[in-house]
Amino acid sequence: MKPALLSRLLTCPICLEYFKDAVTVAECGHSFCRACLPQCGGKAGGEASCPQCRGIFRRSSLLPNRQLSNFVEIAKKLTSAGEGGEGRFCERHWEPLKLFCADHGAPVCLVCCRSKEHEGHKLVPLEEAARKDEVGTPKHTWLRPSFPLHSKQCKACLSPLSTGLMKKQTKVQKKRATALFRELHQFLERQEELLLAQMQEVEEEITRVKEEIMARFSRELSFYENIIRKVETERSLQPARELLQVREPLLSIPVPGEGEGHSCLGFVGVCTAPGPGPKAAPQGSHCTNITLDPNTAHPQLILSEDLKSVKLGEGPQCLPDSPERFDAQANVLGQEGFMAGRHFWEVIIDHKKEWAVGVAQKTVRRKGEIGLIPEEGVLAMGKWGGDYQFSTPPHSLPLSLGKRLEKIRVSVNCAVGQVSFFDAGRAALLYSEAILSRETLHPFFWLGPKATLRLCP
Structure with a gap:
């Protein structure tokens, strides 16, 4: 058993x-x-x-x-x-195997050694036989009778298990790898779509900016060509003596460097301002006595009795809403209009406040917000946004002012269609712009918060 x-x-x-x-x-x-x-x-x-x-x-x-x-x-x-297994006991008598029969080459128990089967056989203790290596021959595989069988059984059992386990692990790893690469592929696709969209936006932005730059350059080129053409036409009608007076100012103009695309404004100012400078009135021009038109003044503007000064009040006044009156911005026009000749006037400004002076077409829009740009019928310069600016490119004042502006001279040459702005205190040209429209021009004024403007007598 x-x-x-x-x-x-x-x-x-x-x-x-x-x-x-x-x-x-x-x-x-x-x-x-x-x-x-x-x-x-x-x-x-x-x-x-x-x-x-x-x-x-x-x-x-x-x-x-x-x-x-x-x-x-x-x-x-x-x-x-029997710690060594069932081979350590006699299978017939179930007694411990303590002796070794050299004739049979097998271990026996005490009951077996007294039987006729082993009578006269050489019997030695099992431990002694083991020391003499008598049990190490192939005959005595009784010590490990179950090892080969167990080994084969284990291999037979473990082989399908290990194979199935390896297949299962391989399948799991394959699923994980597939999911990982699928996720990575989706991520890369999303990144590709994002980058392509960004590149498309950049290309569209580059195209838009390029078109804007080309359009601006085209407008400026046309503008400068028109100025040159008008200046040449006007100068061709002037005597040679006046042309010689322009020679020295032209020679003093520095050669423009890289990026100074608007330096020709100085050329325009020189060509349109003969004589020693703006302090002296250009030949054929005269200082015009300008008065403010109360019918065009915004309700918040307070005009002096002599109509020579204006300031921005705290609140609107009760004034009739006439078609001529500005209703959205603190603007006011001069009563005088110009279609021919040369005219100039001077305005005392407050350098700490925001303001703008210039000219506006008679048909300038009075109702609603308007921009201080030629497209709206206004050509002006002034101070807003914390800096001196123009209504056309290059917008920012290109000259480095040695001191603050206190008085501005506005000069209008209707013959060549040009408006120039000077620092009346230093006799320096600040800005010059062509007028392409032939409408009647009126002096234009805009006041910021708490600003005051005064026309010189």
């Missing part, structure tokens, strides 16, 4: 350990540990049910099973003596 089967037969079905003080139920023949039966219920000495077959028995019918207890003790000894 194999030890594993013997161990199951000698195990209590309740505690699953070797029987201790084994007793047998007389009615059904099942055996248990005496100490385990009280756990099955029932009164002491009364009836109870068998834990294995559920049959009813009386506790007084329990019989001690000494033979089973003896088997348990033998099994314990065999277990302690």
Whole structure:
């Protein structure tokens, strides 16, 4: 009998350990540990049910099973003596293999050595035979009889398991790799779409800016060509003596450097301002006595009685809303209009406040917001946004002012269609611009918060 089967037969079905003080139920023949039966219920000495077959028995019918207890003790000894496996016991007598039969080349127990089968054979202790390596020959594979079988069985069992496990792991890794690369591919596609969209936006922006620059250059080129053409036409009608007066100012103009695309404004100012400078009135021009037109003044503007000064009040005045009056911006026009000849006037300004002076067409829009640009019929210069600016390119004042502006001279040459702005205190040209329209021009004024403007007598 194999030890594993013997161990199951000698195990209590309740505690699953070797029987201790084994007793047998007389009615059904099942055996248990005496100490385990009280756990099955029932009164002491009364009836109870068998834990294995559920049959009813009386506790007084329990019989001690000494033979089973003896088997348990033998099994314990065999277990302690047979640590090497079932090959350490005699399969016929179930006794420990303590001797080695050299004739049979096999270990035997004490019962076998007294039998006729081994009578007269050479018997030596098993330990001594092991030391002499007599059991190391191929005949004595009894020491490891189950190793090859177990090895084959293990390989047979583990081979499909390992193969299946490897396939499963490979499949899982493949799924993970596929998901990872799919996610990476999607991420790269999104990045590609984003970059392509950004590149498209950049290309569109470059195209737009290029078109704007080309359009601006085209306008400026046309503007400068028109100025040159008008200047040449006007100068061709002037006597040679006046042309010689222009020679020295022209020679003093510095050669423009890189990026100074608007330096020709100085040329325009020189050509249109003969004589020693703007302090002296150009030949054929005269200082015009300008007065403000109260019918055009914004309701918040307060005009003086002599109509020579204006300031921005705290709130609007109660004035009639005539078609001529500006209603959205603090603008006012001069009463005088010009279509021919040369005219100039001077305005005392407040350098700390925002303001603008210049000219406006008679048909300039009076209702709603208007821009200080030629497209709106206004050509002006002034101070807003914290800097001196023009109404046309290059917008910012190109000259480095040595001191603040206190008085501005506005000069209008209707013959060549040109407006020039001078620093009247220093006799310096600030800005010059062509007038392409032939409409009547009126002096134009705009005031910022708390600003005041005064016309010189």
